[in-house]
Amino acid sequence: MAEVKLHGRLLSPFVCRVIWALKLKGVPYEFVAEDLSNKSDLLLKYNPVHKKIPVLVHGGKPVCESMIILEYIEETWPQNPLMPNNPYDRALARFWIKFAEDKLVVAILKLFRSITGQELENAKKEILEILQTLEEHGLRERNFFNGDNIGLVDIAFGSMLYWMQVIGDVVGVKLFDSHKFPSLHTWFENFKQVPEIEENFPNRDEHLVYLKHRREQWVASD
Amino acid sequence: MAEVKLHGRLLSPFVCRVIWALKLKGVPYEFVAEDLSNKSDLLLKYNPVHKKIPVLVHGGKPVCESMIILEYIEETWPQNPLMPNNPYDRALARFWIKFAEDKLVVAILKLFRSITGQELENAKKEILEILQTLEEHGLRERNFFNGDNIGLVDIAFGSMLYWMQVIGDVVGVKLFDSHKFPSLHTWFENFKQVPEIEENFPNRDEHLVYLKHRREQWVASD
Numbered sequence: 001m002a003e004v005k006l007h008g009r010l011l012s013p014f015v016c017r018v019i020w021a022l023k024l025k026g027v028p029y030e031f032v033a034e035d036l037s038n039k040s041d042l043l044l045k046y047n048p049v050h051k052k053i054p055v056l057v058h059g060g061k062p063v064c065e066s067m068i069i070l071e072y073i074e075e076t077w078p079q080n081p082l083m084p085n086n087p088y089d090r091a092l093a094r095f096w097i098k099f100a101e102d103k104l105v106v107a108i109l110k111l112f113r114s115i116t117g118q119e120l121e122n123a124k125k126e127i128l129e130i131l132q133t134l135e136e137h138g139l140r141e142r143n144f145f146n147g148d149n150i151g152l153v154d155i156a157f158g159s160m161l162y163w164m165q166v167i168g169d170v171v172g173v174k175l176f177d178s179h180k181f182p183s184l185h186t187w188f189e190n191f192k193q194v195p196e197i198e199e200n201f202p203n204r205d206e207h208l209v210y211l212k213h214r215r216e217q218w219v220a221s222d
Numbered sequence: 223m224a225e226v227k228l229h230g231r232l233l234s235p236f237v238c239r240v241i242w243a244l245k246l247k248g249v250p251y252e253f254v255a256e257d258l259s260n261k262s263d264l265l266l267k268y269n270p271v272h273k274k275i276p277v278l279v280h281g282g283k284p285v286c287e288s289m290i291i292l293e294y295i296e297e298t299w300p301q302n303p304l305m306p307n308n309p310y311d312r313a314l315a316r317f318w319i320k321f322a323e324d325k326l327v328v329a330i331l332k333l334f335r336s337i338t339g340q341e342l343e344n345a346k347k348e349i350l351e352i353l354q355t356l357e358e359h360g361l362r363e364r365n366f367f368n369g370d371n372i373g374l375v376d377i378a379f380g381s382m383l384y385w386m387q388v389i390g391d392v393v394g395v396k397l398f399d400s401h402k403f404p405s406l407h408t409w410f411e412n413f414k415q416v417p418e419i420e421e422n423f424p425n426r427d428e429h430l431v432y433l434k435h436r437r438e439q440w441v442a443s444d
Contacts, residue, residue, distance in 0.1 A: 048359060049317075049321065049355055049359055058310075061310055063310070063313045063317075064317060065316075065317055065320055068313050068316045068317055068320060069313070071312075071313065071316060072309055072310070072312075072313040075309035075312065076309045087294055087297035087298045088280075088283055088285070088294070090293075090294075090297065091285045091290050091291070091293065091294040094287075094290045094293060095271075095285075095286060095287055095290055098287055098290060099271065133271055137270060137271055
């Protein structure tokens with residue numbers, strides 16, 4: 001079996017996605033910690049376009065962008081499928097993954113970078129609308145986005161909801177009310193109890209300290 | 223064979239992508255013209271989240287988002303493959319598709335919406351950097367992005383480069399200099415000569431008139 005290496009930082013929710021997928025597939029890998037304030041030559045060589053983590057290196061060949069890495073993992077190691085079997089359900093899965101990437105990631109970053117009260121309010125409103133769309137259209141009374149088993153869409157949103165909650169704590173807003181979003185809330189609890197997710201969840205306290213520090217830097221640079 | 227319908231507008235570069243893929247696959251379809259100023263109930267039912275075209279309806283089931291529709295077409299009709307055979311090359315193809323969607327689409331919209339000279343300058347700079355990245359890293363001396371044959375990455379960028387050029391004419395900037403971007407320029411000429419692309423290319427004059435009108439509305443609403 002060709003060697004698998006994952007370049008990243010443990011506190012990145014995007015790296016987290018890759019760790020979860022590798023664990024769910026039972027693929028052994030070596031973790032290569034990257035210092036983002038001093039990017040390694042290897043990282044710049046592997047991802048010359050974006051210069052970002054995560055990068056998965058399989059048999060010496062790099063794959064970049066977290067959700068593309070996850071589709072690569074799914075297609076390379078077919079055990080414990082994380083995508084539905086038929087093209088139509090796969091298209092639906094990709095629809096929600098794109099929704100996570102285009103809408104939720106952008107809105108969470110906006111929240112993190114909000115300086116004024118108005119900016120904070122706008123970002124909060126945007127996130128609540130996204131959660132409402134997920135609540136109404138995403139889960140359709142199933143345990144996971146694809147049905148009974150965890151898959152790539154759950155990983156895509158699970159990492160983002162975790163990140164959103166930590167950032168919510170940093171900026172002082174509560175977003176994920178269980179009364180407003182009952183299906184989403186039940187789903188997230190189920191998700192966190194999947195053993196491979198639970199055992200490889202980021203350390204929330206460390207993450208909070210890290211993001212508070214980053215937020216202070218951001219506000220100071222304004 | 224289940225019925226295939228495509229909801230869209232002929233002048234949308236995103237709809238164009240789907241038409242090209244269906245033609246390259248030789249899949250017969252019915253085109254349902256949508257009036258975006260008065261969206262049909264069917265469109266709102268098929269795409270309740272984004273309420274946007276294109277929507278492909280196959281056997282009564284809708285697929286939304288142009289590049290997701292293209293992956294669905296590829297997986298549903300295997301003739302004339304538009305994606306590489308192995309997972310690694312497929313990951314590379316998806317990397318460039320994501321680059322088109324995240325970077326180029328956003329920069330072209332920014333150009334179209336620029337009001338001040340400074341905004342126009344910034345959007346132009348952003349687009350030139352994107353084209354430079356494509357020139358350096360994307361094609362790697364091959365005829366098409368995947369190698370010798372046209373594929374989804376070519377369709378993704380081909381539609382966008384066409385759109386970018388028309389919008390460049392509307393706002394009065396020239397972006398796609400053949401001396402600055404020789405590989406990209408040769409690729410685009412090859413691309414446009416593929417019969418299924420050439421025969422189903424948008425009408426540039428009509429598109430120019432349409433986008434000039436839209437641009438006037440945008441400037442007036444500022």
